Amino acid sequence: MRNLILEQVNIDKNKLFILSNPIDIPTIKKKGNINKTEINQVMNSTPYLLQVSRLTHRKGHEQLIDIYYELKKKGISHKLYFIGDGNNRKNLENKVLSLRLENDILFLGEMENPYPYFKNAKLFLHCSESEGLPTVILESMVFGVPVIAMNCHTGPKDILGEKGEFGKLIPMYDKTKFIAETLELLTNDDIYKKYSNKSLERIEQFSMEKIALGLDNLFYEK
Template sequence: MKIRYLLLHAYGMGGTIRTVFTQANAMAAAGHEVHVVSVVRRADRPYFTLDSRVRLSDLADLRPGARPAVAAGSPLARLRAARAARIAAGPPRYVPRGESGYGAFDRRIEEAVISWLSGLGDGFLVTTRPALNLLSARFATGGVTRVGQEHMNLSVHQPDVRAAIAEWYPRLDAIAVLTFRDRADYRAVARRTRVTRIPNAVHSLRQVPSTCAAKIAVAAGRLRPQKGFDLLIPAFKRVVSEFPDWQLRIFGTGDRQRQLRELIEQHHLYNHVFLMGRTDRLDDELAKASLFVLSSRAEGLPMVMLEAMSHGLPVVSFDCPTGPADVLTDGKEGLLVPPGDVDALAAAMGKLMADEGLRAQYGDAALATVQAYSPEAVRDRWLELFRSLEP
């Protein structure tokens, strides 16, 4: 089976990249022909490990010095070249402005994607964000079977993106989503297209389990409003007087770092809450912890939560749209609280901080639940979809 994955930037370190690499590696290990294509390239090598049997290529190499120099010529030739460069650097024609990756596209990059898509005539193509799904629906019409993968709920997208989805997603052969709510929402706007739920896989289930004895709570994600760390910090303030020997460690980088640091200072939590920055050893940090907290305002399928569960960590989470409730049963693997309710989040953290036995009980259940998200289990669900789409 020939399978292609199209990513915006396969050389970065985002959750979508990691899960696609996990998919690609599992498919290659099963003997399939796998090709990962990166729209842009800004690094010499991928951040995540890719199986040597997986082919990796890019459409626009943006590394310093990668662009060929403009050849000298007549004044008219230079004028034409400058005009062509200005057009190429203009905004894309088909990617909606509200798409979160819009800034990565210009006319030249969009045309490179369209040209590549137009040349496909066989196998399966999995595109991995709205911009690429929309371009695939419009231009990959030469015989390749097109699956658009959605990592966010429809309601989270900007209005222009939702309008484009309603217009073009029905032309895809299938849409793969991460949660049950996503499946219902995308079915409502793409009634003629098959919509199936296939969760992302954790990268490994062979992890060091937590003892749930250390007095450390962990959160992780980009330091942006979506992740709700501005809600988590005041929630931790509410419990720290009762549990002064506990720490909250927040891993990640982002544009809200200064504001979050100020919030820590404001609540006098500088000895209890730590912005840990980026780490290449999150698995080790999760193994040291006893509690994982998800404070997001919205999610697709929260992969870092699943990674925490693979270490046998109990979870406290907002029941945000979407994802946590698809994985967690309240009172089984952890505790779900109403979205944005800081007091409820604090109370749930306090309940688990006070009871090591309950943490261990929930952690054991988390480890059992996460088995359904192994690379092999998720690979088999993808293969079932591909086989059902074959002519």
């Protein structure tokens, strides 16, 4: 995001400071612990991969369904859950039917509290073609869920790091790479634990306390 601003605005780079929106980590964790019978029945049925966003074009859902289709052919047992709604939902549901994945891909709609699903997901997958700062990636990291994301122009790299230090950052539209990195996380416990810990490490930089300290330092030039 910083580089994009510097490209478009004539400003001294030493006078440009980027502060992200904070994440209320304690509240999200508390909401993630809420017990509901219907939620538990869905979550406990089988391990699942998660995507959360509006079901609209340019969010990369078609691409993610294609990726999941190939993952199923390679033998994964995980389901894929979509949380969110939008004008592209019917097209996505038809695509799922055409691939005969209706028992494996679930569209759960909008939710007042999606955090129990974040908490219990095996991986968070993100294929959006454009983003600002994707809060859903941060929300998944609160629970130590490893993230795999397409590297669109801004957004995922601002969270996962320019070189993917805190998650798997995949070149845009590279389905083969996305599949390979997903399989590695699902089959290698050491790699999985590494990126789970990286999620927990990174999210602390977006805590309300950390962002407030950044504002304080900025105003008082500490």
